[in-house]
Amino acid sequence: MKITVSVTIHPNDEHAAAVVRDVLTIERDHLSSDTFGLHLHEAKDLLRVVQETMATEQARAALAGAAVCASCGAAHRHKDTRPIVVRTPYGVLHLDSPRWWHCLCTPATAATFSPLAELLPERATxxxxxxxxxxxxxxxxxxxxxxxxxxxxxxxxxxxxxxxxxxxxxxxxxxxxLGAEQFSFIDTCQREREEELPRPDLPILVGLDGGYVHSAAQRSRTDGWFEVIAGKIVPAEGKPTRFAYVQTYDSKPKRRLYQALRAQGMQDNQCVTFLTDGGEDIRDLPCYLNPQSEHLLDWFHITMRITVMANMAKSLQPPPPAGDTDSAGLPSAQVPRPDLAGQIAEDLQRLKWLLWHGNVFRALITITQITVGTEIARDGPEQARMAKAIGEFDSYIRANTDRIPNYGERRRAGEAISTAFTESTVNQVISKRMVKKQQMRWTPxxxxxxxxxxxxxxxxxxxxxxxxxxxxxxxxxxxxxxxxxxx
CATH class of the missing domain: 1.10.10 (Arc Repressor Mutant, subunit A)
Incomplete structure (x- = not known):
């Protein structure tokens, strides 16, 4: 059996006859699983020859329409012909591109022009x-x-x-x-937002988190990574939107986030909730994007830090047992040695409870008490590391005081308190493509x-x-x- 595939070309001129061209012939002797239907190489050949036939006819028709001057109808004078190469999914096309002189009746900046090269400025479809x-x-x-x-x-x-x-x-x-970066994107007054804008939809939830990728300019293990910020915008209705950028390279992060919010239908009178880890790199990013927005600290990062400090407290030296003596030879019963590990564990639980209910004032007092107790008992490397961790946590809470809500109330109301939905975005956008199993390094x-x-x-x-x-x-x-x- 022989099968011939033909292409029929119908010109725009109604009086012109259609042209039929045979482009591919396929032969089969018998039917079996390996001879059934088209083979991959035959399908490739078919697509290639059909593409060549179609593209050649399109180029010929376009050149025929541009061969005469649109103003006076005189034919353009031919100067030369140069081939151009156009890459397509179905083969590489080598097309003859004639170059013609401009007609004298039409002023032009150049003396010649190539219509086919102008119609196909990009050399890839x-x-x-x-x-x-x-x-x-x-x-x-x-x-x-x-x-x-x-x-x-x-x-x-x-x-x-x-x-x-x-x-x-x-x-x-x-x-x-993308437009230019701005410090503030709030350009409406309260009266306009209350009287002129339509009623907004339910609040939009935005989560921001960071990840790390290998740097191409790695000179040591410490400078071999740079941070990537990834986020997810979850509207009340519709599909969520992801975005990401390299903070050391991107010069328009606010504009990028603002455009993504606008694409999700954000209005100036609509509530937007931002959840971040409170880091310095993204702490100010949500500011001045929306007058009705709120910026909250992610509860997961708070409790994760407290859990780390609780594990560190377990490594602190316990008080000596009864009957031991101190360095001066006095019985241990005469030397006051409080159970520092147990006391810090209790204080950390109290601290966690206070932060869960949004009582930042008493939480800072508790942190100060833990710091003082650790400073007094600093007689080993474990106490020094514990004191350092407590000091960093104190700075972290003080820098995000205004962003700590009552997490218990929000949880009972069914509102988001964590960026867990953003963790999956970081893994999907960054890790799967650029870190896990992809052992290549990147420039910013x-x-x-x-x-x-x-x-x-x-x-x-x-x-x-x-x-x-x-x-x-x-x-x-x-x-x-x-x-x-x-x-």
Whole structure:
């Protein structure tokens, strides 16, 4: 059996006859599981020849329409012809691009022009750029290049460097679309928010947390990492949105967060709850983004620090047993040695209870008592480490005093008190792609640009960006849940 696949070309001119071209012939002798249907190499050949036929006819029709001057109708004079190369998912196209002289009736800055080169300014089609960018966000650059080359007739070898450069070009285009950074994004007064704006939806929840990736400029084990901030915006209704950036590279973090909130429908009179770990790097990020916002300290980071100090207290030296003597030879019963470990454990439990109920004033008093007790009994390395941890915790609570609510009331009301939903975002956006099993190092710029792509791919927003840039772009993506599982 022989099967011939033909392409029929119908010109725009109704009086012109259709052209039929045979593009591929397939032969089969008998039916079996290995001869059933199209083979992969046959499908690649079919796509390649159909692409060449279609692209050649489109280029010919475009050149025929631009061969005459639009003002006077005179034919453009031909100067020379230069080939151009256009990369597509279905092969590499080598097209003849003629260069013509501009007509004298129309003033122009250049004497000649190449209509085909002007119609195809990018030497890669948007669909190929989209596929390379999407796979770059889901898998390592080399793995994405091998997968595309396995299933598509690309026409030449696709290198991991090309995938990386194309993905970074798309991410840089997205970065250029961001507006300028501002100190405050509140540009409405209270009267406008109360009288002119419509009734807002339920509050929006925003969680911010950090992760670390390997640095390409590593010179020692201490400077081998840099921090990446990841966040998740959870509206009352609809799908959540992820975002991430490298804080040492990004110059517009507030603008990025503000744009993400606006994309979720945030109004100036809408309540927004920010939950962070209280670190210096993101402490001021939510400020002046929304007049109705509240910035809260994540309870998980508080109780985690208290748990660490409680474990450290267990290593403190217990009081000597009865009958022992001190360094002066006096009986231990005459030397007052309180049970420091037990006392600190009780104080830490009280401290945790006070912070859970939002009583910051009494919590700071309790921290001072623990500090004084540790300073008095500092006679070993364990006490010194404990005193240092208590001092750091004291500074941490004082820096976030205004951000500690009554966690018990919020928990009973069903409101969020922890950034646990953001921990999964950090693992999905950062760790799976850039840390776990990915033993490569990153520059801050490379990591930042890749994060912009990965968050859009996981959220299913990359298609909308390409539709905005190229109105004729048509692609049917899988659901965002499937992408998240694949990543």
């Amino acid at each position: 948007p669909e190929l750029m989209y596929l390379e960018t999407k796979f770059a966000g889901l898998a390592p650059y080399g793995a994405g290049a091998k997968l595309l080359a396995e299933v598509l007739p690309l026409g030449r070898r696709l290198h991991a460097t090309a995938v990386r450069l194309h993905a970074q070009a798309v991410a840089q285009r997205l970065e250029d679309e 710029r490379g990591a930042h640009l890749l994060l912009q792509i990965r968050t859009r791919v996981l959220d299913g927003r990359l298609d909308a960006d390409f539709h905005r840039w190229y109105p004729g772009f048509a692609h049917c993506p899988p659901p965002a849940e499937d992408l998240a599982d694949a990543a």
